[in-house]
Amino acid sequence: LIWTAGRLVVAGPDTHAFEVDPRNRGSCAAIRFAPGTAPVLLGVPAHELRDHRIDLTELWPRRAVAALTGRLARSADPAAALEEFALARSSETGPPDPLTAAV
Structure with a gap:
């Protein structure tokens, strides 16, 4: 996930x-x-994103993406804010497939 x-x-x-x-x-x-x-956090199977770069708005509702981009834009440290978001999101979505993690 890239903020640019x-x-x-x-x-x-x-x-x-x-x-x-x-x-x-x-x-x-x-x-x-x-x-x-990523598939668990983003809600999209990895194979659908293979070799692609797409805006998050193509996967998530614009309002949710606007809230996150606003948060990153206001942050003194966007990388830290992005990490905080990912950690919070992971607590909402659950663990990845254990087989994938093992591979």
């Missing part, structure tokens, strides 16, 4: 190197999830 240019982007699992478009390069804050965790 005022928006949240979901980076799915990659099967090859991904080059960032020069127009999208700049400062960002991001969080990488342990294997099997």
